[in-house]
Amino acid sequence: MGVGVRNRAVSACLSIAAVASLVVGLQTAARAGIPGGPYQSSCQGIQMVGTTLVAGCTGFFGNSITSTLPNAAQCKGAISNVDGTLRCVISQVRSESGRDIFNIISEPVTTKNSNGTTVFWRVDHPDVIALASAYPQIRFQAGDQITIGAGGCAQTGGMGATWKSYVYPTGDNAAQYYSGLLWIPGVTGGGLQRDAAVINRKWVVPAHLAPNVASQLFLHIGYQDDGPGDNGYYSHDNGNNNQCLGVGPAWIQVSVFTPAAPPKPLGVSWAPWKKPFDLTWNVNVAGDDNGFPLNPRWGYQVQHADAKPDFPAACASSFSGHNEPFHGNDTVNDATLAANCTTQLPTTDLYTGVWSVFTLCNSTNVFDGHLNWAYATYTGNLQWRSYSGGWPQDADYNMGILDPDNASQTSTSDGGFTGLGMEFDSKETIDNFGSPWWKNFGNDSDAQKTSAVDGQPATIVGLVGIDGVHGGYTEIHPVLAMAVLISEKTNSDGVDETWAFFIRNQGDEGECSENEHLWNGLAGDYALQVQWPSDATKVSLTGASDDVWTSWKSGVSGPTIEQQAPWTYVEFHLPSPTSSSDGIDGTFTLHYTLKDPHKHVSRRIKLAAAGPRTEEADVDWNDIAAKINDPTTRSAFTSQLHVAPVLALTPHANRLRFPAAIAAHHARADASRKGQLIRDTRVPSPLAKAQTTALNALYVKYSPSFPAVTTP
Numbered sequence: 250m251g252v253g254v255r256n257r258a259v260s261a262c263l264s265i266a267a268v269a270s271l272v273v274g275l276q277t278a279a280r281a282g283i284p285g286g287p288y289q290s291s292c293q294g295i296q297m298v299g300t301t302l303v304a305g306c307t308g309f310f311g312n313s314i315t316s317t318l319p320n321a322a323q324c325k326g327a328i329s330n331v332d333g334t335l336r337c338v339i340s341q342v343r344s345e346s347g348r349d350i351f352n353i354i355s356e357p358v359t360t361k362n363s364n365g366t367t368v369f370w371r372v373d374h375p376d377v378i379a380l381a382s383a384y385p386q387i388r389f390q391a392g393d394q395i396t397i398g399a400g401g402c403a404q405t406g407g408m409g410a411t412w413k414s415y416v417y418p419t420g421d422n423a424a425q426y427y428s429g430l431l432w433i434p435g436v437t438g439g440g441l442q443r444d445a446a447v448i449n450r451k452w453v454v455p456a457h458l459a460p461n462v463a464s465q466l467f468l469h470i471g472y473q474d475d476g477p478g479d480n481g482y483y484s485h486d487n488g489n490n491n492q493c494l495g496v497g498p499a500w501i502q503v504s505v506f507t508p509a510a511p512p513k514p515l516g517v518s519w520a521p522w523k524k525p526f527d528l529t530w531n532v533n534v535a536g537d538d539n540g541f542p543l544n545p546r547w548g549y550q551v552q553h554a555d556a557k558p559d560f561p562a563a564c565a566s567s568f569s570g571h572n573e574p575f576h577g578n579d580t581v582n583d584a585t586l587a588a589n590c591t592t593q594l595p596t597t598d599l600y601t602g603v604w605s606v607f608t609l610c611n612s613t614n615v616f617d618g619h620l621n622w623a624y625a626t627y628t629g630n631l632q633w634r635s636y637s638g639g640w641p642q643d644a645d646y647n648m649g650i651l652d653p654d655n656a657s658q659t660s661t662s663d664g665g666f667t668g669l670g671m672e673f674d675s676k677e678t679i680d681n682f683g684s685p686w687w688k689n690f691g692n693d694s695d696a697q698k699t700s701a702v703d704g705q706p707a708t709i710v711g712l713v714g715i716d717g718v719h720g721g722y723t724e725i726h727p728v729l730a731m732a733v734l735i736s737e738k739t740n741s742d743g744v745d746e747t748w749a750f751f752i753r754n755q756g757d758e759g760e761c762s763e764n765e766h767l768w769n770g771l772a773g774d775y776a777l778q779v780q781w782p783s784d785a786t787k788v789s790l791t792g793a794s795d796d797v798w799t800s801w802k803s804g805v806s807g808p809t810i811e812q813q814a815p816w817t818y819v820e821f822h823l824p825s826p827t828s829s830s831d832g833i834d835g836t837f838t839l840h841y842t843l844k845d846p847h848k849h850v851s852r853r854i855k856l857a858a859a860g861p862r863t864e865e866a867d868v869d870w871n872d873i874a875a876k877i878n879d880p881t882t883r884s885a886f887t888s889q890l891h892v893a894p895v896l897a898l899t900p901h902a903n904r905l906r907f908p909a910a911i912a913a914h915h916a917r918a919d920a921s922r923k924g925q926l927i928r929d930t931r932v933p934s935p936l937a938k939a940q941t942t943a944l945n946a947l948y949v950k951y952s953p954s955f956p957a958v959t960t961p
Contacts, residue, residue: 284321286328288335297321308333309485309497326356331373332497340386344378349481351376354386363509370468370503375415375429377403377472377480377499381441387468387503389433391456394506399429399444401499402488403472406479412488415499416444417855420489422475428857429499430471435462438655439556441471443857446667450854451783452653457517462554468503520924525549525563526591528622528657528713528926536921537626538776538818541710543921544656545625557660560721561615564590568616568717579617595620595714596931598762602941603948604873610761616717618761619726623926624712624768627656627669627725628780630854631707631733633698634666636675640893641870641944643760645672646679648702650709650725651856657713661722670716670724671709674757676896676936677727677830683798683901684835686735686749704854707733708779711756712929718761727756729768730777732819735836737851743843744782745791752777753832754823757934763941765934767826771917775823781815784849785841788812790911797835798901805833808907813914828935830899837907877954886951894943896936 283295284302292304293313302321307330308314314333321328324337331338337356344351353373360367376382389395402412405427413420418427430441435458437447458466474480482498520542522529530536530545537543549558567586568579579599587594599618600610610617629652637645649668652658656669663670679691690701711725729752736747752775754768768775781788790810799805804824811818817839824831843849870890877883920927 282322284324284328286324288328288330291330292316292335302328302335304335306330306333306335310495324356329353331355336371336373341374342376344376344481346479346481348483350374351378352382352384354384365509366507368505368507370505372470372501372503374482374498375470375472375501377405377415377429377474377482378477379471380473380477381430381469381471383465384468384470389436389454389466389505390507391454391458392508393454394508395433395436395452395454396450396504396506397431397448397452398502398504399431399448399500400496402493402496403427403429403499404479404481404483404485405474406476406481410486410489412486412493414488414492414496416448417492419492426473426475428473429501430473431501432469432471433467434465434469434554435459436466437653439550439554441469443473445855445857446651447653449850450653455517459552459554470501519551520545520921522548522551523592524587524590525558526560526715527593528625530921532922532924535916536919537710538778538820538917539624539626539710540771540918540920540925540927541624541626542926543626544628544652544654545713546654546656547659550655555655557655557658560659560661560715560723564721565615581616581620591622593622593926595622596928597621598758598764598766598931600761600941601763603945610718615721616715618717619714619758620717621712621714621766621929623928624710624729625657625725626778627652627709629653629656629668629707630856631702631705632666632668632856633695633702634663634670635695637759640940641890643940644675644680645759646675647672650707657723659715659721659723661720663716663719663722663724669709670722670726671711671728671731672724672726672759673711673728674759674936676898677756678751678753678832678834681800681830681832681898681900682751682834683904684749684796686796686836687751687834690749701735702733704856705734706780706852707731708777710752710777712758712766714758726758727766729753729756730775732777732779734779734852736838737853739846739849741846743785743841743846744849745838745840746782747836747838748779749834749836750777750819751832751834752819752821752823753830754826755828755830757936760940763934763937764931765828765936767828767930767932769826769930770823773822773825774820774917776818776820776917778816778818779839781817782841782843782849782852783815784844785814786844787814787842788817788911789840789842790907790909791838791840794835794837795904795906796837797833797905797907799833799903799905800831800899800901801833802903805905808837808905810837810907810911811914812911816914817911818914826930828932830936832899832901833905834901835905876956877951879954882951882954886947886954889947889950894939896939 292306295304302318305313306316309332316335318335326337326339329338339356340354355371358369370387399416401415405411413427415429429444431447432441436452487494517531520529527548528545530542567582629650632649634647648671651668710730711728716724732748732750735749738745807821809820874887
């Protein structure tokens with residue numbers, strides 16, 4: 250029996266003398282104007298100081314805690330001692346086992362000012378048995394700005410140290426289990442997510458939600474566990490790694506700000522779409538400064554509260570193989586695709602080399618390569634995933650962008666990660682970069698890369714497509730521009746934010762492709778924009794930075810920098826795209842003036858641990874080498890396999906310079922407001938050609954040493 254249970258048991262077994270003493274105390278308290286309630290059985294020194302109730306109450310660990318409850322006489326619930334804190338409790342339930350009280354909801358606290366109304370809700374001892382629970386009392390409306398906090402620990406049952414952190418559990422299976430879950434339909438995404446992905450960030454309830462979504466517009470919570478029946482808040486222990494040392498039961502706090510006079514919403518007008526995998530977006534909201542849609546969704550998500558659609562289920566019937574068994578599915582039936590999947594005529598980019606005889610880039614249920622829609626821009630929080638490896642792998646940097654609305658995601662994950670996949674070839678980017686930050690990032694270990702960027706706000710610009718080889722998940726590949734926040738320093742009137750960025754106008758899609766994808770810009774102009782902190786009032790540059798590097802020696806101008814709340818824009822004029830790996834990289838620092846610097850909260854979020862993951866691999870070359878029976882031949886094959894083709898790099902050795910001041914923003918032509926997609930231009934990739942040529946030559950030389958196969 251835990252401390253919390255023991256305290257309740259003691260208060261339930263009072264002696265006759267103690268009961269008599271308590272009755273006298275209650276009568277005295279009533280005469281003194283002290284409100285009644287269950288708290289009086291576990292609190293002492295009870296008194297009213299003006300309209301505030303003051304008492305010393307027994308805490309969860311048995312210690313006495315001085316607690317106050319303002320306006321106690323106005324409490325419409327039961328004044329209770331919740332783990333040493335006086336609360337006006339309006340609702341609670343007993344757990345199925347009967348040994349715990351769950352879902353202790355306190356009366357909300359409301360404050361008002363000229364800007365609007367803020368309502369604070371508190372839930373103590375959230376249910377840790379049920380997978381999902383609804384809280385219809387905590388309801389929201391269009392325009393509400395919601396911030397959720399959570400913390401504490403919970404008993405997960407079993408043997409040994411079994412209490413675990415409610416938000417950031419550690420230990421065996423903690424990546425899949427033992428976390429609280431949160432969901433606000435139409436706001437935080439398409440279903441319950443682990444608390445760490447939802448808390449400590451601002452969510453805004455959109456206008457004109459579908460009726461079936463609006464009817465569920467209240468807080469939903471849940472808990473992940475494979476055997477939750479013995480969960481609760483009893484028999485406290487410190488948990489493995491002392492994660493619950495001195496930490497009591499779990500809690501959730503919800504702050505809901507309703508603006509006093511919100512601007513009349515334009516409503517939602519979706520770009521034309523017909524099929525589940527047509528990209529769409531609200532044309533009443535400006536896109537990015539390149540004319541690309543900002544955080545577009547799949548049509549399916551519009552009708553299903555941002556839920557992630559199943560690409561193979563909707564679209565796999567559109568793909569077939571004409572050279573089986575050497576290709577899985579490398580042919581697209583456009584009529585079937587348009588009837589069942591998408592009307593937007595995505596283009597293809599796939600591997601055509603001879604190593605397909607060993608299933609290189611083969612897919613048995615989706616497509617042997619990439620299906621590409623158009624360019625788009627996404628904002629969210631960055632996640633480092635992996636480096637695919639140098640030659641003979643494709644040297645891609647694999648990351649993710651986590652967006653609360655699941656924008657453009659599918660139900661298929663990238664190796665166990667959630668969020669939108671994103672990739673760029675290091676041979677075209679980081680291997681050429683000149684900025685010290687990017688050079689260091691390129692040399693960092695996986696752990697150091699994770700520490701540098703995980704959870705940081707970011708903006709990503711690139712080609713939206715489906716990776717068919719790895720199950721049908723959405724990715725931005727190639728990433729053509731990105732900015733990620735790398736440093737925040739608060740000062741007397743605001744915060745200095747340093748961003749690392751790169752921008753280019755061409756890129757490839759890695760090993761399972763053969764094309765270079767060109768971005769033509771708006772008359773040669775290219776833009777990258779970053780969002781302001783939510784509490785910022787204005788922005789300025791901290792000085793004229795020259796940490797801007799480019800491979801181009803002519804035809805490039807900029808950067809210019811512009812602002813219009815809530816965005817800061819960095820813009821360049823670039824030469825026409827070619828199949829080379831030219832580009833620009835660097836860092837810049839912005840100073841944001843804040844409404845109240847002392848209340849500023851870092852924009853970096855703590856990411857939930859990824860679930861069980863598998864490395865993204867297009868082919869296992871070790872497995873192929875093992876098919877050669879002769880050890881000497883196998884060794885020679887392996888040695889020659891790792892001799893990379895000579896590729897011409899384009900180092901960023903020329904410097905550019907940011908201006909000293911930020912100008913007002915001048916909007917460019919916005920195709921996204923017209924519901925138009927901007928497509929890529931495709932040309933053969935010299936990089937892919939060099940790699941395919943090298944691998945094909947290796948196949949010709951060593952194919953007699955492999956088991957008998959028929960060349961496709």
